[in-house]
Amino acid sequence: MLGNIDMIKPCQYLTRFYHVIFTVEEKCVYLLMINLCYSVGSVIN
């Protein structure tokens, strides 16, 4: 796994709710929030 595990735990928690989102626009916003969260922990490069 890439990144610091302590930094990404909150982001992983966020991802649990992805499946309850249905519209494309909401999914897009949600994914951007998760991406921003991971960016803080420098997980996805």
Place this chain on the structure above:
Amino acid sequence: MKLLITTTLITLVFLNGCQQIQQDDTAKHADMVSQKRGSVLIEKGIVELSDEQDHDKNVAGIDPETELYVVDNPDSIEVYVNKQRRLPEGYEPDDLVEPDVEHLSQQGVNRRLLRQEAAEALELLFEQADEQGIDLVAVSGYRSYERQKTIYQSNVANKGQEEADRFSAQPGTSEHQTGLAMDVSAASVSFLLDQAFDQTDEGSWLVEHAHQFGFVIRYPEGKTDITGYEFEPWHLRYLGEELATHLYEEDLTLEEYFGYHY
């Protein structure tokens, strides 16, 4: 109240990122088209090989600085780069577009881009997956030479060169620079690029179906000694349906298919 206002502002920023009109992309694309790739095909200073050496290996020569082979067909769908073979200096595909698929990044960023043919194939793959209840999300596509250089140097600084070389490509040798590779993930692994992706429904689906859309899992399990990279179940490489299906059916990597490592 402050929290509400802040949350609303952040949401608006995100919405803007999601709904941004593609004019930025059009301008970027026009920019790329204007940079004629022919000028980078023949690099100054590369050592040309004899006809016997480069015959059928699509090699233009050797970069004396890095001692890597420089490929002569960067625009080919079947372009073959690895730890020994790199793209010509300054190479940028001239037909990069944004596939219309779920992506972790906002519109307008390079990592959403793929070459036209690969982008169309990825859209079909995502569409078919969605119809079968498989929810994929794209994470990282095209990377420029400069971007890969930053990533590689960061990995070397953090983990040391030997460890970094096991999962990170030196600039010029990354498949992401070809515009033919896309990393994908799913909510089931928190959208991370994690080997656990292989154990998910999404990962299993890709193993079985990616070739039908022209993609292969480029760095499969158990072939690290051949590819030079650890297992990456998230790394899709577009090769066209015919070659991808051949590799899938024969259980081959590109290294095994071409029969040489450079």
